[in-house]
Every structure is written in C-alpha cells, then in structure tokens.
Amino acid sequence: MVEEISQSTREQREIWLQEAHYNLFNLKSSQVFIDLLTDSGTGAMSDKQWGELMMGDESYAGSRSFEKLQKQVEKLTGFQFLLPVHQGRAAENVLFSTMIKENDIIPGNSHFDTTKGHIEFRKAHAVDCTIDEAFDIENLHPFKGNLDIQKLEKVYQSYPKKQIPFCLITITCNTSGGQPVSLENIKAVKNLSDQYGIPVIFDAARFAENAYFIKQREENYKNWSIKEICKEMFSYGIGMTMSSKKDGLVNIGGFIALNDEKIFRKASNFTIIYEGFITYGGMAGRDMAALAQGLDEATEFPYLESRISQVELLGNLLIEYGIPVQKPIGGHAVFLDALKFLPNIKREEFPAQTLALEIYKEAGIRGVEIGTILADRDPETRENRYPKLELVRLALPRRTYTDNHIRYIAAALKNVFDRSDEITKGYKITWESEILRHFTVKLEQA
Ligand SMILES: *Cc1c(COP(=O)(O)O)cnc(C)c1O
Numbered sequence: 001m002v003e004e005i006s007q008s009t010r011e012q013r014e015i016w017l018q019e020a021h022y023n024l025f026n027l028k029s030s031q032v033f034i035d036l037l038t039d040s041g042t043g044a045m046s047d048k049q050w051g052e053l054m055m056g057d058e059s060y061a062g063s064r065s066f067e068k069l070q071k072q073v074e075k076l077t078g079f080q081f082l083l084p085v086h087q088g089r090a091a092e093n094v095l096f097s098t099m100i101k102e103n104d105i106i107p108g109n110s111h112f113d114t115t116k117g118h119i120e121f122r123k124a125h126a127v128d129c130t131i132d133e134a135f136d137i138e139n140l141h142p143f144k145g146n147l148d149i150q151k152l153e154k155v156y157q158s159y160p161k162k163q164i165p166f167c168l169i170t171i172t173c174n175t176s177g178g179q180p181v182s183l184e185n186i187k188a189v190k191n192l193s194d195q196y197g198i199p200v201i202f203d204a205a206r207f208a209e210n211a212y213f214i215k216q217r218e219e220n221y222k223n224w225s226i227k228e229i230c231k232e233m234f235s236y237g238i239g240m241t242m243s244s245k246k247d248g249l250v251n252i253g254g255f256i257a258l259n260d261e262k263i264f265r266k267a268s269n270f271t272i273i274y275e276g277f278i279t280y281g282g283m284a285g286r287d288m289a290a291l292a293q294g295l296d297e298a299t300e301f302p303y304l305e306s307r308i309s310q311v312e313l314l315g316n317l318l319i320e321y322g323i324p325v326q327k328p329i330g331g332h333a334v335f336l337d338a339l340k341f342l343p344n345i346k347r348e349e350f351p352a353q354t355l356a357l358e359i360y361k362e363a364g365i366r367g368v369e370i371g372t373i374l375a376d377r378d379p380e381t382r383e384n385r386y387p388k389l390e391l392v393r394l395a396l397p398r399r400t401y402t403d404n405h406i407r408y409i410a411a412a413l414k415n416v417f418d419r420s421d422e423i424t425k426g427y428k429i430t431w432e433s434e435i436l437r438h439f440t441v442k443l444e445q446a
Contacts, residue, residue: 007033021442024366033364036394039332041245043398049290056286065285072292077234079257081264085275086282087254088243089114095256098267099165100124107155108168109147117436127155135388137326137337142217143182145173156196167193170203171210178330180213190236200237205246209331212304226299249294253283317410323417333395349426349446352390363412367394374438
C-alpha cells in the first residue's frame with residue numbers, strides 16, 4: 001500500500017503541540033509528515049501477506065490459519081506450544097500471570113517499558129544486567145545488548161531460586177538502542193542459568209534483526225542462514241513472548257511460544273480469560289495467516305539487509321553532520337544523545353523530550369523520548385528515576401519510507417543541531433498517570 005502524507009507549517013505545528021500538551025503521542029497522524037514514533041505495527045505488508053488475508057479461516061476453534069501460524073512458529077523457533085494474543089504486552093500479561101508472583105526478581109538486559117510495567121504491576125522487580133558498554137554511546141561493542149554474566153550471577157547468588165522465575169533476554173535490546181545480543185552471550189546466560197536451575201525466556205520482538213547482526217558480526221555464524229540462526233538462538237530458552245508488530249511484519253498481533261507443556265497449560269487459562277480461545281487469542285484468523293507469511297519474509301536475508309542498511313544510512317548521515325548518536329547504529333532505530341545535543345537543558349526539564357519536540361517543530365518529524373519521562377518514578381520513593389542516557393529514538397517503519405525521506409530527516413536534524421545553542425528551556429509535567437506515564441503525560445514549557 002502507498003499512502004499520502006502532507007506537510008504543514010511551523011506555525012501550525014506550534015499550535016498542534018500546544019493542543020497536544022507537548023506530548024507527541026497526542027498528535028493526530030495527519031499532523032505528522034514523517035512518523036518515526038515507532039516501528040511497531042507501522043510497516044507495510046507484502047503482496048503475499050495481503051493474499052493471506054483473503055484466505056484467513058475465521059473458525060472460533062482450530063482454524064486453519066492458526067495451524068499455519070503454529071507450524072511457521074515451530075519451524076522458526078522450535079517451540080511447539082503456541083498461544084496467539086493481541087499484541088506483545090498481552091503476551092507479557094498472560095505469561096507473567098502464569099510465572100511471576102509478588103517480590104520476584106526478573107533479571108534481564110534493559111527490560112522494555114511494557115515488560116517492566118507488567119513486572120512492577122505484580123510487585124516484582126526487573127533487574128538490569130546489561131553490560132556497561134551499552135551505556136557508553138561511543139563504544140563500538142558489536143553486541144551492546146549482551147548481559148553481563150557477572151551481574152547476572154550476582155543476582156542468582158543474592159536471591160533464592162524460587163524468587164527468580166526466569167531470566168529474560170530481549171532480542172534485540174530495544175531500551176539500550178536496538179542493540180543485538182550475541183549467540184555466545186545467549187549460550188553463556190543459558191549455561192549460568194542452568195547451574196542455578198533458572199529457565200531463560202526471550203522477549204523476541206526483533207529476533208530476526210538480532211539474527212541478522214549475529215550473521216554479520218559473529219564469525220562462527222557468517223555462513224548460517226537467518227532461519228538457522230533464529231532456531232539456534234531459541235534453542236537456549238524455554239519460550240518467548242512476541243510482539244508481531246515488529247519482526248512479524250504485521251500491523252497487530254503477538255504470541256507466546258513455549259516448549260514447556262506445564263507452563264503452556266497454565267498460560268492457556270489466562271489466555272482464555274484475557275485474550276480469547278487458545279487458537280486465536282484476540283487475533284482474527286486472517287491476521288494469523290498474514291503473520292505466518294510475515295514471519296517467513298522477516299527472516300530472509302535480502303529483506304533484513306535492505307531494512308537495516310536504511311537505518312544505517314540515517315545514522316551515518318547524522319554522524320557525518322557531527323550529531324551525537326548512539327553507536328553502533330541499532331537495527332530498527334537511530335538514537336540521538338539529547339544530553340550532548342541540547343547541553344543547555346537541565347535534567348529536570350527533560351532534555352530528550354525537549355529535543356523530540358524541537359524536531360517536530362522543525363520539520364513535522366515525530367520521534368519519541370527514551371529518557372526520564374519514560375523511565376517513570378521509582379515505585380517506592382515516587383521520585384523521578386534519571387536513566388544513564390537521555391535519548392530520542394527515531395524508529396523506522398519497515399518497508400515504508402524511501403531513502404529520499406531519510407535524507408530529508410537527516411537535513412532537518414542538522415538544522416536543529418545548528419541552532420541547538422539557542423534552545424535553553426525545557427518542559428515541566430502538569431499531569432501524569434501512576435504507571436507508564438509517558439503515553440498520557442501532559443507538559444508545559446518550563
Ligand atoms: C514492542 C515491544 C513489546 C510490547 O509489544 P506490544 O505489541 O507493543 O504490546 C515488548 N517487548 C519489546 C522488546 C518490544 O519491542
């Protein structure tokens with residue numbers, strides 16, 4: 001599908017921002033020229049996927065489309081038990097209802113925001129064991145999503161096994177910049193976890209992009225196909241949660257896949273309560289069929305190469321202009337370092353949010369804050385949690401924009417960068433919700 005996008009004036013955008021309480025989530029899509037808010041569910045489907053939509057089987061139970069999806073997931077991951085759900089966070093809700101209880105500890109590599117939300121909502125704790133290199137944006141470590149095995153072992157030594165239901169590996173690691181996890185690291189996590197009797201689960205939203213980086217950067221796997229690498233990665237876990245809106249190449253959907261029948265049985269009950277019967281879980285049959293096809297396309301090398309090199313093109317143009325970005329460039333997005341980009345904005349005035357707003361004002365481009373607003377308040381002290389980095393994420397939808405759009409984005413950013421000295425005032429919060437505040441927060445100019 002091709003759709004029209006339209007430009008606006010700076011004056012219009014200033015008014016729209018005010019009406020949106022300076023929260024980019026409140027803008028209408030018609031007010032956005034190039035939308036880099038997220039790569040989640042925003043990509044374009046292929047001819048074959050549209051064909052699959054026509055052939056969806058909408059039977060309540062045992063639909064052919066479910067069967068197709070189950071076979072595809074098992075082929076790619078080795079996990080035989082499948083529970084479709086309506087999106088990634090629903091997979092978290094179902095699986096965490098099954099596996100997490102109050103006071104539990106969930107170690108992992110920079111848990112995604114909804115993941116952390118679902119852990120903390122259950123009064124459990126997410127412990128970040130990402131390697132320190134991930135927080136140094138100039139460090140060219142090829143696998144900045146890796147877990148620090150020593151940090152992980154410390155967690156395993158500090159709490160009894162029954163308090164740690166699983167270790168969660170996010171591939172690629174969204175929060176630390178779309179950075180991959182190496183197979184070597186996945187194996188090391190699995191070995192250590194085995195010693196402590198703790199299973200490994202994948203948050204696999206961008207598993208195909210992770211596999212691409214393994215093929216490109218890990219010597220042992222350079223001759224493996226993407227599909228072989230995927231199967232190998234998943235062989236070190238007992239299951240996965242998936243947001244199909246990312247590497248499923250569809251607009252909505254998710255699933256849980258497991259090789260543990262006991263957990264599957266328990267999770268099936270929660271699926272029925274929260275999502276729907278276990279062979280559709282909130283998805284239309286046709287959407288499951290399109291997803292089965294999307295998973296196949298997302299794990300083909302030529303697709304991944306064109307996708308990830310487009311993200312790299314944007315990153316390299318910005319680097320050329322001297323703009324501070326997270327390096328190496330991640331799989332689905334380019335991350336701007338707002339503390340360096342806008343050195344005159346105080347932490348309390350949200351530098352990353354301020355930068356995201358400036359970029360929109362400049363050119364109608366919508367990115368998203370990955371900083372203090374997203375990091376939320378500490379659930380106990382209710383103080384703001386200041387993360388190590390203040391980032392603005394420019395996420396590229398899959399198969400949507402051309403390289404010409406990419407050049408426009410880069411030029412717009414250069415304009416903001418050239419006048420960054422003049423940006424001296426940030427924003428303050430006027431209203432916020434108790435949890436996941438970034439979606440609905442209201443701000444005003446400080
Ligand atoms: C998007 C995402 C989720 C949540 O999925 P939704 O489909 O948005 O509910 C969970 N984990 C990661 C790593 C994600 O990128």
